[in-house]
Amino acid sequence: MLGAxxxxxNKSPEIEEYLETLVRYKEEGKEPKVKNLANDLGISAASVxxxxxxxxxxxxxxYQSYGKIKLTKKGEQLGKSVLRKHRVVEKFxxxxxxxxxxxxxxxxxxxxxxxxxxxxxxxxxxxSGKNKLGRENLKRLIDMKKDEKGTILxxxxxxxxxxxxxxxxxxxGTTIIIGRASTxxxxxxxxxxxxxxxxxxxxxxxxxxxxxx
Numbered sequence: 419m420l421g422a423x424x425x426x427x428n429k430s431p432e433i434e435e436y437l438e439t440l441v442r443y444k445e446e447g448k449e450p451k452v453k454n455l456a457n458d459l460g461i462s463a464a465s466v467x468x469x470x471x472x473x474x475x476x477x478x479x480x481y482q483s484y485g486k487i488k489l490t491k492k493g494e495q496l497g498k499s500v501l502r503k504h505r506v507v508e509k510f511x512x513x514x515x516x517x518x519x520x521x522x523x524x525x526x527x528x529x530x531x532x533x534x535x536x537x538x539x540x541x542x543x544x545x546s547g548k549n550k551l552g553r554e555n556l557k558r559l560i561d562m563k564k565d566e567k568g569t570i571l572x573x574x575x576x577x578x579x580x581x582x583x584x585x586x587x588x589x590x591g592t593t594i595i596i597g598r599a600s601t602x603x604x605x606x607x608x609x610x611x612x613x614x615x616x617x618x619x620x621x622x623x624x625x626x627x628x629x630x631x
Contacts, residue, residue: 429496431530435459436469437478437497438504438529440489445577450487503537504529505580508590510540512572518591544572555629560606560622564599568627575624586615588625 439458443450452470456463467483474481478493489497507525516524532540556571570592573580583589587610597607597614605616617625 432469433473433476433478434496434500434530436473437489437493438500439497440479440487441494441497441501444489444494452487499534500529503532505577506537506540506544507532509544509572509574512590513544518589521590544574555631557627557629558623559594559608559617559625559627560600560619562596562599562606562627562629564596566629567593567595568629569593571626571628573625579621579624583621583625586617587613588615588617594627 436455436459439455440450442448443454448454452463452466455466455470459466470479470481470487471483473479473493477490478496479490480486480488504525507528508521511521511524512518555568557566557568559570562568570588570590572590573583573588575583588594588608592610595609597609600606600619600622603619605618606622608615608617608622
């Protein structure tokens with residue numbers, strides 16, 4: 419029995435990679451140019467132009483040679499779907515203990531393979547893990563006590579939250595020590611190697627840590 423149409427049907431990983439990159443550019447305010455795509459995807463400008471023409475024929479982007487590149491509604495929808503799956507896979511891989519240096523590389527492969535149903539299942543698994551904090555030594559950063567030590571497992575937040583934490587060095591796989599626990603209104607002091615940072619309660623509530631005993 420046929421279900422609802424899937425916009426990813428018959429879309430190759432290569433096509434999805436282009437659309438995902440264009441969505442990232444839009445999020446970051448970066449102008450989508452052939453040169454930028456060639457540099458970021460590690461291919462020639464000629465190959466980029468050829469693919470852009472293909473995407474245009476499929477009505478996934480608006481593009482004319484040497485002109486502006488703009489995602490169509492359909493292209494943006496697909497690109498956002500791929501990027502969302504990428505981020506869910508990254509969180510899941512961190513959740514199950516994949517080494518930090520391998521997470522992005524693995525997510526780049528898996529993002530093209532998982533269905534919407536699998537994406538929902540991964541989210542449910544991560545969420546279920548959060549509900550087992552006590553049994554699995556998993557805590558939110560905001561709930562940790564002074565001198566507790568642990569490793570960041572995943573961040574439950576969107577692009578802006580992840581970027582802010584990334585800029586602070588608080589990424590999955592990072593070992594941290596609590597210098598000062600959070601009060602009802604105050605920040606939590608987190609020490610990474612020789613540096614200590616004050617993290618507000620809002621951000622700290624989105625960081626999940628495997629606490630070491």
